Amino acid sequence: MTDPILLQARGVTKSFGGVNVLKGIDLDVLQGQVVSLIGASGSGKTTFLRCVNLLEEHDGGEILLDGEPIGYRDQGGRRVRLSEARVSAQRARIGMVFQQFNLFPHLTASGNVTLGLTKVLGKSKAEAQEIAEHWLDRVGLSAHSARHPYELSGGQQQRVAIARAVAMQPRLLLFDEVTSALDPELVAEVLTVMRSLAESGMTMLLVSHEMLFVREVSDHVLFLEQGRVAVEGPPSQVFDQPENERLRSFLGRFHGLFGASSA
Template sequence: MVKVRALSKSFGANQVLKGVDLDVRAGEVVSVIGASGSGKTTLLRCINVLETYDDGSIKVDGVEVGYRETNGDRRPRGERELARIRADIGMVFQLFNLFPHLTARENVMLGLRKVRGLRHAEARTVAEQWLVRVGLGDKLDSLPFEMSGGQQQRVGIARAVAMNPKVLLLDEITSALDPELVGEVLMVVHELAREGMTMILVTHEMTFARDVSSRVVFMDGGRVAVEGPPSEVFGAQPHERLRSFLARIELKGV
């Protein structure tokens, strides 16, 4: 479903991604872990073309997301093409990014109306169904400031999955939450995983990554350093940098 090859991305003189390769099959949950600055979030933002990438290839369901090739000439896609591609790549952000003047229902309906072209009644039905699914049936008419951080993040998840994306990207979705609210968000992601949603998630929740993932990818210095099933990545680990990273995480009580 997702095929990344030799992906490179720089911000000025700082090369953040240095030839990343990654495959994600349909129905897989791949967790990306690593220290701050290792390129995890930049990788997600390139897959969703929120950042343009310099070299390499990203294909989602066989379609190159950021560029179009004509007679061997590679050119960036226009905004209209990008909008169509992004509609199939859901993303849930660290800081919710809800529209503050819209209710929970209206936040979820917006993309369904503007991007998917659903009629108002159909969009309303889909939005309500997903909000009920994430446990917010009593918050349909609530504005973001009337909800807890965990509730707002669940609206964000409902908004993304209501679009029926081919892959769902989740970027540190619990890092802005109080500890007691983390569990309610992770339960929603667990349920989506059980239902076969293709997901790539960046997280510092190691127990969660171990329990929910098909595979875990450890990034270090802009490269994929270790990749494998959770039992291998979190087991007796020969890779020194990964051992050091996991030891630091454990010292923080994560």
């Protein structure tokens, strides 16, 4: 039996100041899948993630989570913005980990994780603390729960950010170039956590330039080019048998990691 579609996008468009950034994105993410967006900077990957998480308002098309339109409802053929309460409830079902860690500097690692649990989900302090301890342990930071962000390395801060997002029990977890701000030696520890989440069945939509990691963990890969999906398919097809010239050129930047680089 096929897993249900958790996230569905149809004809999603977005413009900034007259520049069309998204030109009709179609995408399906099945429950339990890891789907990756790759492409050059400016191709629309991050903008699409921000539309999914309601940090940007898409101009046209439709994004559905569990079959429910995100951000808007149709009323007599017009798109009507949902109430802020409803938007907040939808956003709570979607976790996002950013390029920058976005931790609260005055809170400890544990405090950063428990804040959303108490303020958004209404958990008691005791329950929130138990959940925080569980997820900080899962990301290898149980010994650092009382430390503030300035006392942690970049990789450790990003792992706190991941623990914070997962602790909210989102239906979908978004990752936006989460290793791009890290020194190379810290990248592996974050990718290890992400790989563990993927193996546990977490539904993930990620943007990354870590191509070997994308190839390893993804069930489906989409190559975006100038705001459109130029190529999509399983990793073996996208990376090893690319027929699109722009995709071959893009993969060729990664120093011979893939057969496409010699094409």
